[in-house]
Amino acid sequence: MTTDELLHAFEPSAADPWDRGKAGHLARRAGFGATLQELDELVALGPDGAVARFVDFPDVDTALEAEMEAVGGELTEGLGPKGTPDFQQVQRLRRAWVYRMVRGNFPLQEKLTLLWHDHFACQENVVLRGALLQAQNELFRRLAAAPFGELLAGVARDPAMLVFLDNRLSTRENPNENWARELVELFTLGLDQYTQRDIVELARIFTGWTTPAKHEAVFAFRPDRHDASDKVLFGAPLAGRSGPEGVAEGEEALARILSHGSCAPFLAGKLLAWFVSHEVEPSAANALGDALRASDFNVRETLRKLFSSAWFYTPERRLQRVKNPVELVVGAARRLGLQNPHLASIPRHVRELGMHLFFPPSVAGWNHGEAWIDSGSTLRRHDLAFELSELPHTRRQVLGRAAANFDAFLPDANADDRAVVDAIADALLDFPLPEAKRRIVTRALGEVAAPRSASPAKRHRRRVRAAVHLVLASPEALIA
Amino acid sequence: MTKLDRRTLLLGSAAGALTLGRGLGAAGRGDEGESLLVVVELRGGNDGLNTVVPFEDDHYYRARPSLALAKKDVLRLDDLNGMHPALQKTARRFGRGGVAIVQGVGHREPDLSHFRSQDIWGAGSTDPAKLPETGWLGRASDRDPRAPANPVARLSVGAFGLPYALRGERTACAVPSLQRYARRTAPNGSKAGERRARLRALEALNQPAGEMKDMDPSALRRATRAAETARLSLADLARVRAFEPEATWPDTQLATDLRVVAGALAAGLPTRVAYVVLDGFDTHARQAGTHRELLAELDGAVDAFLNEMEARGRLDRTLVVTVSEFGRRVAENGVGKTAGTDHGAASVALLMGGRVRGGVHGDPPQLDRLDPDGNQPHTTHFLELYQTVASSWLGVKDERVLGGGFEPLGVLS
Numbered sequence: 001m002t003t004d005e006l007l008h009a010f011e012p013s014a015a016d017p018w019d020r021g022k023a024g025h026l027a028r029r030a031g032f033g034a035t036l037q038e039l040d041e042l043v044a045l046g047p048d049g050a051v052a053r054f055v056d057f058p059d060v061d062t063a064l065e066a067e068m069e070a071v072g073g074e075l076t077e078g079l080g081p082k083g084t085p086d087f088q089q090v091q092r093l094r095r096a097w098v099y100r101m102v103r104g105n106f107p108l109q110e111k112l113t114l115l116w117h118d119h120f121a122c123q124e125n126v127v128l129r130g131a132l133l134q135a136q137n138e139l140f141r142r143l144a145a146a147p148f149g150e151l152l153a154g155v156a157r158d159p160a161m162l163v164f165l166d167n168r169l170s171t172r173e174n175p176n177e178n179w180a181r182e183l184v185e186l187f188t189l190g191l192d193q194y195t196q197r198d199i200v201e202l203a204r205i206f207t208g209w210t211t212p213a214k215h216e217a218v219f220a221f222r223p224d225r226h227d228a229s230d231k232v233l234f235g236a237p238l239a240g241r242s243g244p245e246g247v248a249e250g251e252e253a254l255a256r257i258l259s260h261g262s263c264a265p266f267l268a269g270k271l272l273a274w275f276v277s278h279e280v281e282p283s284a285a286n287a288l289g290d291a292l293r294a295s296d297f298n299v300r301e302t303l304r305k306l307f308s309s310a311w312f313y314t315p316e317r318r319l320q321r322v323k324n325p326v327e328l329v330v331g332a333a334r335r336l337g338l339q340n341p342h343l344a345s346i347p348r349h350v351r352e353l354g355m356h357l358f359f360p361p362s363v364a365g366w367n368h369g370e371a372w373i374d375s376g377s378t379l380r381r382h383d384l385a386f387e388l389s390e391l392p393h394t395r396r397q398v399l400g401r402a403a404a405n406f407d408a409f410l411p412d413a414n415a416d417d418r419a420v421v422d423a424i425a426d427a428l429l430d431f432p433l434p435e436a437k438r439r440i441v442t443r444a445l446g447e448v449a450a451p452r453s454a455s456p457a458k459r460h461r462r463r464v465r466a467a468v469h470l471v472l473a474s475p476e477a478l479i480a
Numbered sequence: 481m482t483k484l485d486r487r488t489l490l491l492g493s494a495a496g497a498l499t500l501g502r503g504l505g506a507a508g509r510g511d512e513g514e515s516l517l518v519v520v521e522l523r524g525g526n527d528g529l530n531t532v533v534p535f536e537d538d539h540y541y542r543a544r545p546s547l548a549l550a551k552k553d554v555l556r557l558d559d560l561n562g563m564h565p566a567l568q569k570t571a572r573r574f575g576r577g578g579v580a581i582v583q584g585v586g587h588r589e590p591d592l593s594h595f596r597s598q599d600i601w602g603a604g605s606t607d608p609a610k611l612p613e614t615g616w617l618g619r620a621s622d623r624d625p626r627a628p629a630n631p632v633a634r635l636s637v638g639a640f641g642l643p644y645a646l647r648g649e650r651t652a653c654a655v656p657s658l659q660r661y662a663r664r665t666a667p668n669g670s671k672a673g674e675r676r677a678r679l680r681a682l683e684a685l686n687q688p689a690g691e692m693k694d695m696d697p698s699a700l701r702r703a704t705r706a707a708e709t710a711r712l713s714l715a716d717l718a719r720v721r722a723f724e725p726e727a728t729w730p731d732t733q734l735a736t737d738l739r740v741v742a743g744a745l746a747a748g749l750p751t752r753v754a755y756v757v758l759d760g761f762d763t764h765a766r767q768a769g770t771h772r773e774l775l776a777e778l779d780g781a782v783d784a785f786l787n788e789m790e791a792r793g794r795l796d797r798t799l800v801v802t803v804s805e806f807g808r809r810v811a812e813n814g815v816g817k818t819a820g821t822d823h824g825a826a827s828v829a830l831l832m833g834g835r836v837r838g839g840v841h842g843d844p845p846q847l848d849r850l851d852p853d854g855n856q857p858h859t860t861h862f863l864e865l866y867q868t869v870a871s872s873w874l875g876v877k878d879e880r881v882l883g884g885g886f887e888p889l890g891v892l893s
Contacts, residue, residue, distance in 0.1 A: 166765040166820065174814040177822040178764035185593055196592060196853050354639070354656075361640055361759070362523075364595055371641050377656075379717075382682060386664050440684045447677030449670075465667075470678065474685040 003294075006287035010047055010310040018047050025318045028430055028480040029275045030054035030307055031107030033331040036427055051307045055300060057106030059142065064104045068096075071399060075099060075342060079130045089130025093137060094357050095342035098350070101330045102341040112144035112299070113137065114326060115274050120155050120187060121360035122164040128214075132160040133358050135217040145300035148267055148292070149258050152188070156254060157219035159211045165363070168210045172227040175203035182363050184257065193262040194234065201231045205238065205249045221247040234260065258297065265289030267297070275306065276317055278369035284311075319431050321480045322372050325353035328381070331480070332388055332472055335428050336404040344391065344402035349384045353377050373478070385472035389465045406464045413460035417445040420460075424467040431479040433471065441470045515797040516789075517873055518741060518754045519617070519645065520734075520782065522774075524762030525594065526804035528827030529845065529856070530771060532581055533562045539847035543811040546819035547767055557581070561840050566775035569783035570830070577838035578786070579830060580891040584842050585865055586826035586858030590806060590851075594762065594823070597805035602644025604866050604882055616882060617753050618648020620870045623878035628750040632716070635744060636755040637737040643755050655717075655740065719747035726791035727784050734758045734781035742788045753874075761804060764813070765820040778802070786832060795834035799873050799892070801865075802830045809854055810847055825855035829865055837893050864889055 012018040023042035027034035031054055034042060042050040068075045075096055079089040101110045117140055127133055136158050143151040155161055162168040165179035180202035184194045208226030212218055221244065228242035233253055241249055257263055268288035272280045292302050306312055323331065329349050333341050350357065354377055360366055394403040410423040421441045425433035433441075448466045450459040471477070534540050535551040536559070554562025555571035561581070563571040573579050587606050591597050596608055604616025614622070621627045621634055627650070634652035636642050642654040665682065666675040723743030729735050734756065741754040758778055763770050782800055789798040807827030812819045826845070843859035851857050868888040871877045 169765050169814060169818045169820075171814075174812075174819075176764055176813050176820070178762075181592070181823070185595075191593055191596055199592070354641075362594070367641065378686070383664070390667060437685055440681050444677040444681035447674045449674055451669075462667075466674075466678065469665075470681050470685060473682055 001281075001283040001287045003287045003290045006284055006311050007291060007305045007309045008311070009305075009308050010313050012047060018050075019043060021318070022047070022313050023050055024430060025313060026050055026054065026307055028321075028331075029312075030303070031111060032101065032327060032334050033430060033480070035335050035337070047308060051304055054106070054108040055145070055304045055307065057109045057145070061100075061104050061106050061109070064100060067103060068099060071099075071340065071342075079134060084130075086128055086130045087124075090124050090133055090358050091347070093130060093134055094347040097137065097357060098330070098346045099342045101326065102333045102338055102346065107334075108303075109141060109144045111274075113140045115270075116140040116144065116151065117357070118274075118360065118365035119270060120158075120161065121363050121365040122160050122358075123360060123363075124358040126164050127160045129160075129163075129217070131215070131217045132163060136160040145303070148297035148299055149254070151299075152254055152258070153251070155187070156183075156206075156209065156250060159217045159219060162209065162211050162219070163214060167206055168214070170203060170207050170209070171225040172204075172207050175200070175207050175227065177203045179203075179206060186364055188257050188266060189260055189262045190266045193260065193266075198233060201233050201238075202253060204229070205231055205233070205253045208246060209250055264293040264297070268292055268302075271299075271303070271306070273368070275303070276312065278321060319479055322369050322478050323480045324366065324368055324372060325350045325355035325377075326357075327480060328353065328478065329384060331430075332384075332428065332477070336388060336391070336468070337408060338388075338391065338402060338404050339394070339398055340400070340402045342402075343400070345387065349380070349387070352380045353384070381477070382473045385477070386469050388472060389469035393461060406461050406468070407457070409464060410460075413456045415460075417463065418442045420445060420463050420467050421471070424464065424471050428468065428471055429474075429476050431476040433474060433476055437474060437476070441467055441474075444470055514750070514752060515799070515873065516741075516745065516752060516754065516794070517617075517869060518738070518756070518785070518798070518800045520778065520800060520802045521643065521755070521757045522761050522778070522802055522804040523598070523640075523757050523759040524804075525597075525806045525808060525823055526761045526802075526827055527763065527767065527771060527808040527821055527824075528583075528585075528804075529807065529810065530767075531564055531567070531775065532557070532583070532828045532840070533564065534560060534844060534847070535562045536560050537845075537847055539810075543847065544819075545812070546814070546816055547812045547821070558840060560844060564772070564775050566772045567779045569779050570832070573783065573786070573832065574838060578834070578836060579832050579838055580836040581840045582829045582831070582842045582860055582865060582889065582891060583840065583844055584826045584856065584859030585829045585862050586806065586856075586860075587862055588858070590825035590855065590858075592806070592823040592853070594805055599644060601803055601805050601862065602647075604645070604863065606863065613647065614649070615643065615645035615647045616866050616870070617645045617755070618650070618652065619881045620874050620876045621650055621652075621753065622648045623881055624874060624876045626875075627752060630750055632744065632749045633752045635741065635749075635751045635753070637740040638733075638757050640757050640759070643757070646753070646755055716747065716749060720744050720749070723747070725784075725788055727787035729784040729788075730777075730780040732777045732781055734777050735784055738781050738785040742785060745794070746792070763808065763820050764822060765818055767808075767812075767820040768817070782832060790834075797834070799831065799833040799835065799869070801832075801869060803862075803865075804829075807856060810850055810856055811854055825851065825853075826858040826860075829862075831891055835893055837891050841889060841891050860889070861886060868892060 020039050020043055023039055024034060027042060045053060074092050080092055104110055139154050139158055143154055165182055166176045167179035170176035177199050181199050185191060204227040208222045210220055210222055212220045223243050223246050226246035228240045228246055230240040231238045233256055238252060265285045269280045269285040272284055272288060291305060295301050329346055333346060338344060355366055392401060392403040393406045395405050395407060409427050410420055421438050425438060445463050445466055448463050450462040530549060533549050533554045535554050541548045553565055555565060556562045557574055570579060591608060599611055600608055602615045603611040605611055627633055631651040631653040634646050636646055636654045639656060642652055646652040665678050720740060720743040723746050729739060737756040744751045758774060760774055789795045804827050806824055808821035808824040812821055814820055845856045863882050863886040867882055867886040868891060870881050872888045872892045
């Protein structure tokens with residue numbers, strides 16, 4: 001497959017129009033899914049406008065920031081007052097991040113922030129300091145769609161990473177291979193693209209890249225720790241430098257890694273796994289890699305081309321991903337219009353479903369796809385579905401409590417059970433709920449009984465809630 | 481944790497044995513005579529040299545001025561080897577003949593990547609270019625005519641999901657640590673009829689895909705099938721959680737995971753192979769403290785598990801084996817408290833249970849003959865260790881499991 005074949009733009013036609021199906025696919029891949037209203041807006045924008053709606057996010061989502069300011073409380077207090085224990089600081093980070101994911105107007109920025117967290121995975125129990133994880137999370141958000149070289153340079157200097165992979169301690173006398181190895185194995189090139197000699201040399205090149213103290217979220221280069229002798233990287237000499245100039249060795253090494261033939265297809269494969277399918281087609285990774293390289297690793301423009309391509313919208317690429325827990329929970333919360341999600345148990349659900357933010361299972365990040373399905377996650381998904389269905393109801397904007405408007409889906413209290421099921425299934429699921437299952441949920445709604453004293457509106461809401469519960473507990477909810 | 485859902489049980493029975501998938505409980509009762517294998521993966525690369533210490537070897541002390549354990553501090557096993565002081569209970573068990581140590585376990589052309597090495601160990605194959613899709617324990621079960629079809633026969637417990645080693649044609653069961661389930665299925669104050677209706681619907685909505693005719697895309701079919709076959713029924717989960725131990729258990733993650741295994745057996749489930757993971761052995765820096773804590777967790781949890789098996793008269797039918805993707809570099813990489821070790825090659829394996837031949841087996845590490853990367857070459861092939869487990873313990877001799885050519889070690893009696 002050539003780059004042109006892969007990225008040939010989708011052109012709507014009478015036979016193959018830009019419709020809700022394609023707009024929904026875009027919203028699931030470039031965001032966390034769309035409400036029915038958002039879907040109609042995306043259809044009206046046309047393919048280019050819809051893609052731009054996701055890809056052209058500003059550095060700062062000002063409306064979201066204003067909303068968070070208005071909500072106040074812990075959302076504006078950052079890591080909390082002085083003396084807040086680190087684990088509580090990280091809990092605050094999680095809640096604020098979840099708030100951005102659920103309420104933000106530019107979901108691609110948060111989805112990329114999550115991708116980089118998964119890609120450059122650092123663990124809370126090693127990094128420990130909330131301030132370091134906060135700085136890293138902000139780095140990923142700020143450079144979410146930046147040229148990959150800029151992001152990589154930022155990560156190499158990132159205090160959380162310097163602590164997590166021990167480079168902070170790496171010295172001329174005792175070079176540490178941890179960062180050196182994962183830099184090429186997991187972050188840029190993949191297995192078999194380097195030798196153990198390259199790892200040893202990279203470890204020496206990055207000696208002296210450190211932080212002033214373990215708790216300080218600042219990068220420092222220590223010439224006195226740096227090994228200034230000449231190195232060889234990927235078979236070519238790399239001149240050693242002493243004094244403050246020594247830091248240039250690492251920069252040169254990063255540039256050489258970027259221009260290594262494997263870097264672009266490796267990163268392209270990561271983008272395809274995250275944004276298209278768990279199983280990456282090697283020819284597609286090579287073709288997208290060529291596009292990345294040709295654009296100097298411009299992630300934003302490469303994604304724009306990918307999301308605009310006819311290939312991206314082919315049926316084989318739709319509705320065959322298993323949602324990760326963040327996609328599942330955030331997607332459901334956005335469609336329910338959940339207010340004050342930081343006050344709901346969203347981070348807890350994400351954690352219990354197996355994706356504890358800031359605590360990936362290893363430096364390789366999380367395993368995706370069917371790995372998300374096991375005995376525990378199925379039951380916990382049922383817990384999630386039930387709890388979301390029982391959130392407090394409100395029609396107004398509220399402060400101080402999590403709430404959703406359960407009347408928004410189907411205002412007509414006289415609608416029959418089947419109409420309730422159809423409205424909820426179509427609003428909350430990406431994968432169409434099969435007819436047989438609609439009948440199963442409809443039958444169950446027949447047994448839902450509100451107290452006799454309840455108003456018709458309340459009785460209706462009980463049915464809506466039961467439908468939300470059962471529809472989200474169906475395995476179809478896992479598929480995007 | 482102790483908040484067992486009495487309600488779940490009641491609801492389950494009220495709903496007429498809510499199975500949500502296959503009812504795994506009824507089959508496989510009354511086979512307490514079967515043996516159990518527990519694999520404990522020490523993930524990240526366990527430092528064999530500081531687990532079983534060659535305290536008479538000057539090369540060891542020269543390579544590790546900061547991290548070496550002094551002769552006076554180790555728990556002496558024989559004239560040459562001592563255990564890390566954190567392994568007190570294991571050393572005592574060694575003294576009673578209940579621990580077999582295999583030295584120098586690894587393979588040719590060691591790969592210093594965690595992830596590839598984990599795959600090599602999980603697959604049970606030495607050709608990284610052509611790793612099979614199935615794992616060595618999955619294949620052993622596939623080739624064992626007596627292995628129960630019930631997925632819980634192959635049980636992994638913990639936060640890491642189904643391990644490579646257990647992948648096979650037969651489905652395995654992955655459960656998390658069973659800490660928290662609310663399992664509420666209807667609002668407070670609901671009538672029994674509504675509860676029943678919602679439970680029935682949950683069950684029906686989660687039927688295997690084969691029974692849902694209008695379900696098309698293969699991903700959903702796969703997803704549903706995986707969800708439905710690889711999990712415990714609610715009733716079984718409740719029984720596992722209701723486990724009342726005979727032994728004293730420490731309050732650690734590994735112990736919590738091993739308690740699930742003990743709980744499954746106590747509940748009469750036909751578990752034959754169990755897999756748990758103790759993570760954190762990638763000690764590039766500040767190794768001394770981290771390694772001590774990890775070995776102490778291993779020591780306490782495995783000892784409690786074996787005591788539990790002993791109290792239930794199962795010790796002779798229990799084998800615990802440790803595996804780790806590699807050892808650590810012989811030379812340390814730092815000074816003082818911050819010292820650690822980079823990725824290495826061969827390491828030690830521990831086998832524990834009522835039928836091991838206690839002692840130190842295999843050739844000791846030769847620290848004056850390291851490979852070009854400064855790592856310890858293997859003296860025992862890891863597939864010999866696997867062959868021992870597969871043929872001598874599980875009784876599966878089929879060459880399709882490990883490819884043939886590897887003889888069992890004489891470490892089981």
